[in-house]
Amino acid sequence: MEYSRRNFIKAAGVSAVAVTTTVSAVVSGTEVAAAAPKPSPLAIPDAITRETSTFNINGKNYQAEYEVRTTLWEVIAVKLGLTGTNRSCNRASCGACSVLIDGTPFYSCHTLAMEAVGKKIFTVEGLGDEKNLHPLQRVAHLYSAAECGFCTPGWEVTAKGLLDKNTNPTVDQVKAALSGHICRCAAYAAIVRTVIDTGKVLRGEAEIA
Ligand code: FES
Ligand code: FES
Incomplete structure (x- = not known):
């Protein structure tokens, strides 16, 4: 179906x-x-x-x-x-x-x-829990990519789906992948930056401070 x-x-x-x-x-x-x-x-x-x-x-x-x-x-x-x-x-x-x-x-x-x-x-x-956060969650925390946090589980899951297929997406690819998500707190810049930089971590090109 x-x-x-x-x-x-x-x-x-x-x-x-x-x-x-x-x-x-x-x-x-x-x-x-x-x-x-x-x-x-x-x-x-x-x-x-x-x-x-x-x-x-x-x-x-x-x-x-x-x-x-x-x-x-x-x-x-x-x-x-x-x-x-x-x-x-x-x-x-x-x-x-x-x-x-x-x-x-x-x-x-x-x-x-x-x-x-x-x-x-x-x-x-499935991403992680408070004792073992996924890199996406750790970077999101670092960049304050959540304010009220209500949209967070949704876009994080979509971003995980994107990064599973492509750990090096462009900004435009991230924006396109997340285009079905509304963040009422308008944390969009931090969200996109989170996905881009999580890709760098997953590729071994950056570490999370
Ligand atoms: S709650 Fe499903 S798209 Fe908004
Ligand atoms: S952080 Fe509040 S809706 Fe996105």
């Missing part, structure tokens, strides 16, 4: 069509139309199906039950408790929720969980 926002919207549209059809039928019946309660805008339709699958995250296998409408972020953060991946806009716009799937960055808020089954998922927890 191809990962895209279009596929997500298509999948979500199947349930939306079903709901719309039901509402029209109700409205066209005179005796029901007057009494039909207004649906809450927050009402979530009943689950269509449930599945239990194994998700490979940062090299470990986790089992989770999910519904066909469940997003990958919901599985990672809510069901499995890997809360490092932030969800901010929930609209496929900001990049805070990014994870790698087979090495490619995806917005986990707009990737269905079922699309990631059988793939290798990488989240910020």
